[in-house]
Amino acid sequence: MERLFYPKVVAVIGASPQEGKVGNTIMKNLRNFSGTVYAVNPKYREILGFPCYPSVLKIPENVDLAIIVVPAKLVPKAVEECGRKDVEGAVVISAGFKEAGIEGAKLERELVEVAERYGVKLVGPNCLGMINTEIAMNATFSRVAPEKGRIAFLSQSGAFILAVLEWSKRNGVGFSKVVSLGNKAMLDESDFLEYLAKDDSTDVILIYMEGVEDGRKFMRVAKSVARRKPVVVMKAGKSQSGAKAASSHTGSLAGSYEAYRAAFRQSGVIEASSVEELFDFALLLLKYRKAGNLAILTNSGGPGVMAADACDQFGVPLANFNFETIRKLKEFLPAESNFYNPVDILGDASAERFSRSLQILSEDENVDIVLTILTPTAQMDFLKAAESVVGKNAVCCFMGGESVDESERILRSSGIPNFFDPVRAVRAISVLGRYSKISAKERVKEDLDVSVEREKAEEIIEKLLESGGRVVGAEGLPVLEAYGIEVAPYGIARNVDEARDIAESIGYPVVLKVVSPDVVHKSDVGGVKLNVGENDLEKAFFEILSNVEGRMPKARIEGVLVQKMVDGGKELIVGMKRDPQFGPMIMFGMGGVYVEVLKDVSFRIAPITRREAHEMVREVKAYRILRGLRGEKPADIDAIADLLLRVSKLSLDHPEVLEMDLNPVKVFESGYAVVDFRMVLGEEV
């Protein structure tokens, strides 16, 4: 990829001398490029002073990168010529491919075939281009070029890049690399992410994402990158209305947002919920990596209180000062000051009082970052204040308009973020806590292994599929058993004698449930009898049969499940569904009301580690119930984690299992038992 980002020679195929044309704007933008630029256009010999050739093949030296802006139907040929010329990469700006319908999609496939055949790396098509500020390469049609900086920005929306570049210019934010991903026919966010991880001029990676095609590739790459460099994503298409709009826009199939959230979380990607947050987070992460305890220093009580409130809201810890710190502050601050966190040095504070206080707070080893909040009082000299902030671990709220401008430039030039709103400042700071958890995660050999009988499960699933099963209930329990998952003792009886034999071997009382591929809500048709004793067995057995036959005369009854009656314990639900982008997604929650009413569940993409399985359990709000309320003994969390690992493994090993519901699972002080089960079999989507 190095030649793609650091080309020595660039050719613009479809360059134009005509004002307003994309092929013209790009030529203009490349005027500052530190390398050599050639135009390609059969109609001209020279464009904007650059030599022009009828074909890339005619260029008298090696070409590293081609920017292609010719009409869509001419693009495959242009790329083929690039291939023959051994051009490393082609940025296809031209539109008219997948996003334009069936014909375009065909053309795009053709384009990819050509590129693959010749080993040309393809960016786009249907994109804005790419930028590398280090070599002054602006190979886009943006009217604005960004400043140099240490943020890399990948975006699935070209127009959004236009907006961001203008905004960043205004706000003094710089970039190392900018890539417009376009249709991602060949190179996608994961490929660039992998490259940027090793790019010395990039410290923070931002992504605007509508969807990824290969979710598992993204997770694999992101997981290794995020530990070293922060990756912040703004995901669009989260809601149903948003997802609809996204897919009509890029033709990319948006996976469910829950899957994205789980994937981001598992791979250490930080999600921003708005454009402002995306860049606020970036500015913080450019300057600081370590999270920690915040000291608030203010000349105005009100905004100090706002910040303290926000610390509570966003989980930013407030530092507890050393006695020594407080003693030093008391030496020179007015008696009415507040010496504790937030430190209020009062409205009549001078810049000198401010800088002495800041110095003292910075020296306290319990303080990691000082949030300095200053309002524009007559006594405050913002310039002096800014100078004293430089070199400190600080984030600023210099709250004002004109009087702050000059000092803001000073802060900006040393990378210290400045906000007007204390709440926004604290929200931005909160990203440091999130990132430090990600970077601190040791790369342990992760414990995924559980011993299972994979072939046995395979055979059972095949048989179930052969017998036409799609929605499978109790008949599928052996699959769980093959994976070492504990199932409440059971048997399937085809007649009352078998039922009695089973009941006797597992012990009374038992539960009877009809086994039928046609009956989904077994209780609703009288297909379930709880707490059946020895004397009631026969009656219960026949009642079930007659109930189901009476209410669903066409249902195929395959037998009656005789299951040990499981008393006590707490109800859990464990489930799996396959996400088109990310594959099997495991769900955990407490059963009944917690899932149905409170939606109190956690998700992870398989495979999960034992640590992640424990996280899933701790993450639900009802976790405290599992831990045991009022002196109650805790439930067996280790056993639940083990169950989740086995479900994860089963999902990965057997793509024919499309969905699973272990519901309920009863968990006890020791162990658990699956009480009811349902899975959907079929071809993997």
Next chain:
Amino acid sequence: MERLFYPKVVAVIGASPQEGKVGNTIMKNLRNFSGTVYAVNPKYREILGFPCYPSVLKIPENVDLAIIVVPAKLVPKAVEECGRKDVEGAVVISAGFKEAGIEGAKLERELVEVAERYGVKLVGPNCLGMINTEIAMNATFSRVAPEKGRIAFLSQSGAFILAVLEWSKRNGVGFSKVVSLGNKAMLDESDFLEYLAKDDSTDVILIYMEGVEDGRKFMRVAKSVARRKPVVVMKAGKSQSGAKAASSHTGSLAGSYEAYRAAFRQSGVIEASSVEELFDFALLLLKYRKAGNLAILTNSGGPGVMAADACDQFGVPLANFNFETIRKLKEFLPAESNFYNPVDILGDASAERFSRSLQILSEDENVDIVLTILTPTAQMDFLKAAESVVGKNAVCCFMGGESVDESERILRSSGIPNFFDPVRAVRAISVLGRYSKISAKERVKEDLDVSVEREKAEEIIEKLLESGGRVVGAEGLPVLEAYGIEVAPYGIARNVDEARDIAESIGYPVVLKVVSPDVVHKSDVGGVKLNVGENDLEKAFFEILSNVEGRMPKARIEGVLVQKMVDGGKELIVGMKRDPQFGPMIMFGMGGVYVEVLKDVSFRIAPITRREAHEMVREVKAYRILRGLRGEKPADIDAIADLLLRVSKLSLDHPEVLEMDLNPVKVFESGYAVVDFRMVLGEEV
């Protein structure tokens, strides 16, 4: 108050010719004032060209308003002279009162006494002053004067006003009135709110609040104002850390944030969670009042999707267009456009394509507001686009930097808000939905009345207090009964014969519970027996006595509660605690885990209406459980509402009841029964 806000003659007591002094800055700020200004200072005959007198008494004409900046100890005398001169109001800027400690608090009381004696209306002390842009009166020491506008701003922090004024100047936001509330020794936010409701030059009222002293007064006033004009509050001191900082700052006792939230909600006050939100909301509410369906119109898919996501997140409904609208759009938009909401007119859209689309969307009666999102493409002429937006019901996201500046001025001059971030724009728009619900609330004669036996309850409470009861359990049940609250049938037995008589009259099985002022956790000491039948009564009775005597030998045992065993039903908790600012606050939740683990409760300040009682029930997440899951019959919500009304009335009628816990209350398909009860009696705080 009219003379306070619209004085013809203003005197500055403590005026000074000396640069940098507050008394000098104020004189300078008053140079543009449309009325007459006098300086008061015994040392000068003239200051900055204004005539100067040794005392306000010497001014040769009537004075409407005095601005006082003399040292604190001289302020009472200055106010007295104002009183003798029949000055309507005095803005005391001087600090050194309640905020400065005990001596200052004494001085403040003296100040209030003088002001009350002479009928002088007092603003402050310890404030920044006040502003009325309509008469160009800037009676503050802010270096920046705001533009004229239709926002009134009340702030408990003077320094925050300084910051806001500078910021507003930069962002073209204007104000009608600005009041720095200071210590609120006499006039508080409620008084100003009442005035501003009738002020023709004010459309939106913003308050920065740390705490209110008289919460009930605030609610009463806010309730009547908010229906007519939006009131938006930024509350600081929400968290424990924040509240600590707030009280050390202003000396005002912060009530619990839950009480504020309930109060804001009940009185129709909109809460903003950050400074940005405060002003974003204000800008939206200045321009629009009606909430409704949003159309998103964009030249860039990505930001359009972000906005659609945000609509989902912030509950802003997306409009469904008429067929006619889509037909008209299809007539001229490129085929690849998206014709549904969000409408994407593509990156090559011109201002003309944009304005035609906007016109069509505006004509659709299903569309109330159009959010127009434009990125800075080469084809987009922002100026023309802005011109076409003027006159439409629109909110803009013109996303860019320099290229947007000029068009932003056009939008601003017609009051159309413009944001860079689509998510922030939608969040701002969401305030319209909130406000339209507030303004739409009909002022019905509210149903508060429940018939109760107030005197009877009074007597019981008195007796309980006389017998030294502070924490009262079953002995307090008659108080509930006097208020028509249903209690599970019970009696208190002093011996086993009485227990038997009671049990026989209410019917077996029963529950036995020890009655003792010293035993709080009755179960923990073996003081409770459930499901006691006729044969077990005696044994259970004596077991309780011996258990309690064994484990808490010093506990005074006053008897044993014999209560009907209540089977089935759903557990609720109803509670009351008194907030120092707002008075009795009623709590509702589902019992057990829902309260303890999930904190799923709702609060209201008493008195509550029947409608509010229903709201309280519907507000908890567990409401769906009460409504009945899976075909289950719903619980008797009307009965719960009635219970809440009675608890509300009881709380207001009997200030000696400091706290109550009705926990659990069992609710059935019809009716409910209080099963356990605890109240704390004492002097009202």
